[in-house]
Amino acid sequence: MIRATHVSQRHESPSGIVTLSYDDRFRRRIALTCDNGLAFLLDLPQATELRDGDDLLLEDGRHIRVKAAPERLMKATARDKHHLIRTAWHIGNRHLPCEIHPDHLILRHDHVIAEMLVKLGTDVEFLDAPFNPEGGAYGQGRTHSHEH
Template identity: 35%
Template structure:
């Protein structure tokens, strides 16, 4: 479905409407931080994001547009990640410290850390007592303490 009409995305809405056309917009973790600019939906429809500053696009968000018949649904893209685990919680904490010290984005789960696949980081991790596995998964990194998002 491709329309000639310009669709401008203007705000988040709290509940998914029952009626209307939903355009899916699949974005990786970096792209979900950018709230303004042109994008192509999954069906190649060009849209323009003009969202209020200070937010972040999350998996499953529904966005309103300048046309009350159209909505945009945000889908988090599957990314190449490194899953980091250890039998030692202390070793995992030390690893998180060193990743943070290098300003590497990290998603923290109960017993694992996740970060984007990167051969330099992977080589650094070999110096720690951790297991690393390359996986494909949606990535939701922690927002930093000094984040301007």
């Protein structure tokens, strides 16, 4: 099976597109199949955050474009900037992945968290869209552990 061994940004047409959820976009090694049926082995030196638009370079020079799959999400809109900061603090206190926008937050759908947000006075809207949360505070991309 052909291997993809590097991640880069290319601008030419890819040989295939692999559509992956947020969870499936943090990988080191896994067999994947493109939307067009092209199978390959992702074989990176270390676990890597794959972002929407990244390209996986195949050994033969071709490349595969990563596409973020739509997922069930929640859009939390606050009354004002202070309320948004307070809401973001509560989300961070629970160590939840979150997209931070100037006037709203995007989180994974979770009925318990939705109830908490409503109790905090936040408007919650449900949607299906790609999920691209902030990276870890202790390094680029996702971090699962860190040293203090």
